[in-house]
Amino acid sequence: MSAPTRSELGLVDSLARPGRNLTGVSMLLTELNSKRFELLAELVPHAKVIGLLVNPTYSGTEEIIRETQEAASAKGLQLNIVRARTEGEIDAAFLTPAQPHCDALVIGNDTFFDTRREQLVALASRHAIPAIYAWRQFALAGGLASYGPNLASAYRQAGSYIGRILAGAKPADLPVVQSTKFELLINLRAASGLGLAVPPLLLARADEVIE
16 A cells, blocks of 8 residues: 555554555655645745644544644744635635634645645635645645655555565565655745745755746
């Protein structure tokens, strides 16, 4: 499997020794939310209040909130939690960052949000809210920025495991591997539309810049 495989969820005994008929690639999506928060704070240096959009029905939501709150506390910034679990609630959620005021928004990793890519990017643009996402497709679709695992690399890792299992290896004996390649995309067109000047040092760190 090429999704977050956490021993805390009871799917495996541990990452090193799954101990069950299950193994795969952990893409660390939930763990990366704190990094996305930090990157967004750099992109929007005047931000004092940053929102976090989460799906309350997603199993990893509490961990997303906890880790992002730690990042906010470390930077001395306020974190506002915004919740949405339906298309209509996403529309309503974007009124929440605007009133009360939020300077920027982290979109939590959730497959439901992945399916609402165009809606999320359009709402962020319409309400002039700088937002960062988990997947490169959001930045390619017009979102300000994305930071997450390189899918091609993760799929290669998963493909290697499939080959080993087909050759007779037992999933229980194969440690869950973690993604090691991550990518930052910055959309300068979106930044310009938001009136943001991307810091040169952050621009230099980007793996891809959309102009």
